Amino acid sequence: MVKITDVARRAGVSPSTVSYALSGKRPISEETRQRVEDAIRELGYRPHAGARALAGRRSNVLALVVPLRAGIHVPTVMRFAVSVVTTARRHDHDVLLLTQEEGVDGLTRVAETALVDALIVMDVQLDDPRLPLLRNLELPSVLIGLPAASEGLTCVDLDFRAAAEACVEHLARLGHRSVALVGSPPEVYVRRTAFAQRVVQGFTDAADRSGMSSSVHPCEPGAARGVAEQLLREQPALTGVVVHNEALLGPLLDAFEHLGLRVPADLSLTAICPDELAESVRVPITSVALPSAEVGERAVELLMKKLAGTAVPEATLLPPWMTERASTGRRTVS
Amino acid sequence: MVKITDVARRAGVSPSTVSYALSGKRPISEETRQRVEDAIRELGYRPHAGARALAGRRSNVLALVVPLRAGIHVPTVMRFAVSVVTTARRHDHDVLLLTQEEGVDGLTRVAETALVDALIVMDVQLDDPRLPLLRNLELPSVLIGLPAASEGLTCVDLDFRAAAEACVEHLARLGHRSVALVGSPPEVYVRRTAFAQRVVQGFTDAADRSGMSSSVHPCEPGAARGVAEQLLREQPALTGVVVHNEALLGPLLDAFEHLGLRVPADLSLTAICPDELAESVRVPITSVALPSAEVGERAVELLMKKLAGTAVPEATLLPPWMTERASTGRRTVS
DNA sequence: TTCCTTCGTCGAAGCGCTTCGACAGGGGTC
């Protein structure tokens, strides 16, 4: 193994100079830096991560808690995760994968062993049991998701409330008077997952404000047909549906068609989901984008700022961005 | 931060004794061990990961390369990943998440900086460009997937060839004479992804051996209806289908029904996919299980053996395990 | 000219842990 002293010898300088040349923490003459870089290249030197972590008190590793619980949409979660990894690499950090199972203990462990410098936590509940821990930990952390009380924390997320409102208001503008929300599976609400709850709030409030009749339906994957039938039965005047359930978008479209409803002629559909998904189904869906890549990126960048000692806002809510596609149209009064 | 010397002082022993009590690498009297453990508990001691890695030449971290390329089924991949993380934790290891993007460089980097002790690589191609690297690296590695040449490597996977054969033979036993394989998206074959290729081989060979007529159809997600129509048009005698594409299982079932075919009365369906999936669709599918959890577990266990210096087999192929469900039946001669 | 900075570099002291060699004491064995 080639180490810093080897590089130093080859470049004709001291190890500390190599270190400073690498970190830039003290001025080094251009000529010396060049010699050091050459030596590094020639020898194929790579600093030892453990030694670095020990001496520098920084491991350059972030922990990411990936939620893989019942009811979540795995591909969507992985979009966040990939964005986090990619952005972390841009900032010269690696990402340690923790599963939800490990829970509070896992977070404590990686924090206290100094395995990681910082934490990113996904799938936040309104009253998440991990919040006290995160507040007390000496390590900086960022939540992807907005709990009920964000004091003393740092959170990033899409403004789901505004997203749901945007969907409803879009339907209202098109003349719809009766709308329904097809949501995530029931267990997601039982856990009081923050984003799901906010969508319900935004949806209901906006519908009330617009004087629309509305209903909310948590929905299992695979239950598309059942929900569709139920909707038509219980809410015969229904002409607008907001879908907040990635797995159901396609099936729901099929189910409505199967029941003889044309989208958007008889029924307008909007969704909150990744743009790619909205574009890839049979009838492209008017949707508020779920900007996973941007959220992941922001999370890492906020963390980097905190690591650098900069103050950051407690909550960063990305404004909803709606794209009109083929699935929504004016209500046709029959 | 509480360190080993604090524990040593409190327990009235030397730091080395604490270390040995913890690692068990030298005999320690029961009484001393107890005092050390008490001290650890009372002080809340956690060994510093970096220091440990530096002195012990082991980081207790594994790298996992997670494939998130076009055409892969994310939930299936994550089943492997979760199993790897869970098993790794049981062996007191953590898992560093690498994306495919990082490629060969990423593997080299984490290996040479001693950030990780070992590597697990998924989504292996028959002629994977990472193989030479893995062969030369001083770090042990395990592939999830079986490349064309496995000499000098360690690989675990379901025996996909045998799995495909089992599906075909099952259909043959039921009297079917004309079968089709609905496979992964085309890009998966273009990349020469190992498991996909082996399924095709196994399927074709078994069909030939049984004297059945057969055809193979790579298939995009969302193209279910198109493929179904094409199959009926081009292969009118078709009565048996093998599906090797998680995303398509449900849609394909719907598509055949839509075309007026009853499963299994008119058409028998078998699949290679996780059992959960096979059970959760409308008509439970006779399937060969994709034992993600077991494969992930085996991968980690093989790695642990290699880290311990034990020799392990180059290829571990798990035998296929078929479960008959409602989707297959005898061919009804009409 | 003298004094004070700033720039560029070096040496040494750790960071917190593991591990090696040494050694005291307590049995066995012959």
Added chain:
DNA sequence: GACCCCTGTCGAAGCGCTTCGACGAAGGAA
């Protein structure tokens, strides 16, 4: 009784890196 070999413990020497204080040289201010 002499010898040897375990068992259980300690002290010290690193592991490879960062960082702090120091210092010579060069440049500016007075």
